[in-house]
Amino acid sequence: MEKQNNQEYLTAVQAAFGADVLAHEEAFGMLNIEMTPNRIHDAIAWLQQHQDLSVNYLTNIAGVHYPEAVGREFAVVYQLHSWKNNLRLRIKGYLPKDNLHIATITDLFAGANWMERETYDFFGIIFDGHPDLRRILNMDDMDYFPMRKEYVLEDATREDKDDRFFGRNNNEL
Amino acid sequence: MSQEIKDILQAADPANVATINFGPTHPSTHGIFQNILKVDGEKIISSEQTVGYIHRAFEKLAERRPYNQITPITDRLNYCSSPINNIGWEMTVEKLIGVDIPKRVQYMRVIIMELARIADHLICNSVIGVDAGALTSFFYPFSEREKIYELYEEMSGARLTTNMGRIGGFERDFTPVFHQKLQSFLKTFPKAFEEFDSMLARNRIFMDRTKGAGPISAERALSYSFSGPNLRAAGVDYDVRAMNPYSSYEDFDFIIPVGVNGDTYDRFMVRQEEIRQSLRIIEQAYKNLPEGDYKADLPDFYLPPKADVYNNMEALIYHFKIVMGETELPVGEVYHAVEGGNGELGYYLISDGGRTPYRLQFRRPCFIYYQAYPEMIKGLPISDAVLTLSSINVIAGELDA
Amino acid sequence: MGKIEDLETINGEGYQLTNLDKAIALARANSVWPLPFATSCCGIEFMATMGSAYDLSRFGMERMSFTPRQADLLIVAGTISKKLGPVLKRVYEQMAEPKWVLSVGACACSGGIFDTYSVLQGIDRIIPVDVYVPGCPPRPEQIIEGVMNIHELVKKESNRRRYSEEYKHLLGTYQIEIDQHGEAK
Structure with missing residues (x-):
């Protein structure tokens, strides 16, 4: 069988999910597909079971915060890999900041468990149906989601650093 | 799950079940991880991990650093094989800016990365020996490992956190001392390594201890997104070097060893064979090392020599722009993966054209496969859990980011 | 003799x-028995220090004591995050007198390059430190020098250090209370 390429993947996903494919582009040789968030679980399940497309490996899940994009502040990015066709694929869903819910894919890939917990820990995105959605890297009693752009990186308890001399106020980014 | 393990779990009497803490500080965790085990006698009924004890916020830190200042952060991911992390990051940036890397640089990178792989696998395998009760297997390879450190020192000045290379190539060419030390390493290492191998590989006690300890099936390993030696020990021949060759790996002849049962013994043997294959790759790359420059022509990213900075206006401007992070960068999203010591080490970089990455995510193989640990040790004695933990080679820096 | x-x-x-x-x-x-509290990169350099090339056993220190009760020297090598801080403090409190602390590496000394929300900016915020070894990571030679400095301290310090007011005050600044035997409660 011929190996499938990006175009064929896109055509197949578009045929199956029609209007739920919101946008697509090819960036540095990798196909990016933006979908309606609540259809992503089904799309990944469909890709996983598809005979020819055969997306069998979940590479990683990443959250991204775009504070300026109103109505689509948070993105969840799934990077998948089809070994049969040696093709990598990126599926994205954008969520508004007041409704950070997306379906878990732990039922499809066992490895998604910690990846989703990490995304929750960093960005506060809630994966519905996740068996154990708790913080993973940070302390349980942390009261904010540190990877969001509005929070500072630096440790707030340090006294020996004075950033005013570098043109920065200690309280801003 | 085998019938035997099912029987053990069923026979467990709730009155006999004890809860014990394995970690955070435990001599055999080799790093700080906590596992809360529920045990019936010696048999583990269930376990739960706590991670994040050395969470250092790499990803947030990377959003505040210019591209060339991120290389030192990557050092501290998997610190047993820092050069692979460094070079993987440099290749990610090169992919973003679209630059052709000279063949010589690619071969030099292969040599350095394979040396790092040897160093990484040596530490893991010698520690498996220690946890099985054989301290000699730690002292023997460590004197050889020092020689790899000496090679790093020739190229970067540092032993462990190397900050090796630059975007576009290396900071310096292989020095005469490097050539001499590499040649002597290639001559003496195989003998010492085979001696180490003969201590453990067919050792009756070692085999009895490691066979059947912490097995995982190929299907489960795939579902958990395993990669690297741990996946290959389960019998799946996925290797980024072969699947998506980078840095001219397609030029070299090497085999990808696979195991059968995915247990501790198979993981040990896969790593041992990979060390031999890495040596083969180094020999091939060193023999065919092309002539040419040790860096790409990339004035926007590669710091000019200090003498030029003082005497040449153009060099001074580039120096200033690089140090201040004022370089023009394309906008876009890149994913680049290399085969790290523990598996697929990926960099997902989102650039908005600014001086720092908009978002940089590390795909850290340790973090992804460590979640399968409770499943691997279920129904086994605690001593097997210790061996399993050291054989899946969980590196705390990579695990906790 | x-x-x-x-x-x-x-x-x-x-x-x-x-x-x-x-x-x-x-x-x-x-005959100092060290407790290696090795968390990250510096831990690997500490392993090299223990290994055959640098050989810590020349200083009577080859006996690693992983139980705090039998250890004299706490070697903190690597980043200590805020999540790990209480664990480290507990280990220190469990150690019997006399005890010393060697802080290995920039992270343990001051947080190092990780000036981030999750990292403790130096272990001397939670436990007293005797000798600091800088470096990221320090070379084995540096770690050995730190160990030798500890030896100098051990030679000079009184056996009754634990009963001195000064020592009690020092531990008090870290909110560590001690009983009449000088042990942490």
Whole structure:
């Protein structure tokens, strides 16, 4: 069988999910597909079971915060890999900041468990149906989601650093 | 799950079940991880991990650093094989800016990365020996490992956190001392390594201890997104070097060893064979090392020599722009993966054209496969859990980011 | 038996007299049992220090004590995050007197390059430190120098250090209370 390429993947996903494919582009040789968030679980399940497309490996899940994009502040990015066709694929869903819910894919890939917990820990995105959605890297009693752009990186308890001399106020980014 | 393990779990009497803490500080965790085990006698009924004890916020830190200042952060991911992390990051940036890397640089990178792989696998395998009760297997390879450190020192000045290379190539060419030390390493290492191998590989006690300890099936390993030696020990021949060759790996002849049962013994043997294959790759790359420059022509990213900075206006401007992070960068999203010591080490970089990455995510193989640990040790004695933990080679820096 | 050179002694035919304190201190200094609290990169360099090339057993320190109760020297090598801080403090409190602390590497000394929300900016915020070894990571030679500095301290310090007001005050600044035997409660 011929190996499938990006175009064929896109055509197949578009045929199956029609209007739920919101946008697509090819960036540095990798196909990016933006979908309606609540259809992503089904799309990944469909890709996983598809005979020819055969997306069998979940590479990683990443959250991204775009504070300026109103109505689509948070993105969840799934990077998948089809070994049969040696093709990598990126599926994205954008969520508004007041409704950070997306379906878990732990039922499809066992490895998604910690990846989703990490995304929750960093960005506060809630994966519905996740068996154990708790913080993973940070302390349980942390009261904010540190990877969001509005929070500072630096440790707030340090006294020996004075950033005013570098043109920065200690309280801003 | 085998019938035997099912029987053990069923026979467990709730009155006999004890809860014990394995970690955070435990001599055999080799790093700080906590596992809360529920045990019936010696048999583990269930376990739960706590991670994040050395969470250092790499990803947030990377959003505040210019591209060339991120290389030192990557050092501290998997610190047993820092050069692979460094070079993987440099290749990610090169992919973003679209630059052709000279063949010589690619071969030099292969040599350095394979040396790092040897160093990484040596530490893991010698520690498996220690946890099985054989301290000699730690002292023997460590004197050889020092020689790899000496090679790093020739190229970067540092032993462990190397900050090796630059975007576009290396900071310096292989020095005469490097050539001499590499040649002597290639001559003496195989003998010492085979001696180490003969201590453990067919050792009756070692085999009895490691066979059947912490097995995982190929299907489960795939579902958990395993990669690297741990996946290959389960019998799946996925290797980024072969699947998506980078840095001219397609030029070299090497085999990808696979195991059968995915247990501790198979993981040990896969790593041992990979060390031999890495040596083969180094020999091939060193023999065919092309002539040419040790860096790409990339004035926007590669710091000019200090003498030029003082005497040449153009060099001074580039120096200033690089140090201040004022370089023009394309906008876009890149994913680049290399085969790290523990598996697929990926960099997902989102650039908005600014001086720092908009978002940089590390795909850290340790973090992804460590979640399968409770499943691997279920129904086994605690001593097997210790061996399993050291054989899946969980590196705390990579695990906790 | 040879004479012990580096002690102030009164020597005579077949005997040597010294202060009991000093003899004990000498014995202690050459048999320090370390507890390696190795978390990250520095831990690997500490392994190299233990290994055959640098050989920590030359200093009577090859016996790693992983139980705090039997350890004399706490070697903190690597980043300590805020999540790990309480664990480290508990380990320190569990150690029996006399005890010393060696902080290895930039992270343990000051947080190092990780000036981030999750990292403790130096272990001296939670436990007292005797010797700091800088470097990211320090080379084995540096770690050995730090160890030798600890030996100097061990030789000079009084056996009754734990009962001194100064020591009690120091521990008090870290909110560590001690009982009448000088042990942490």
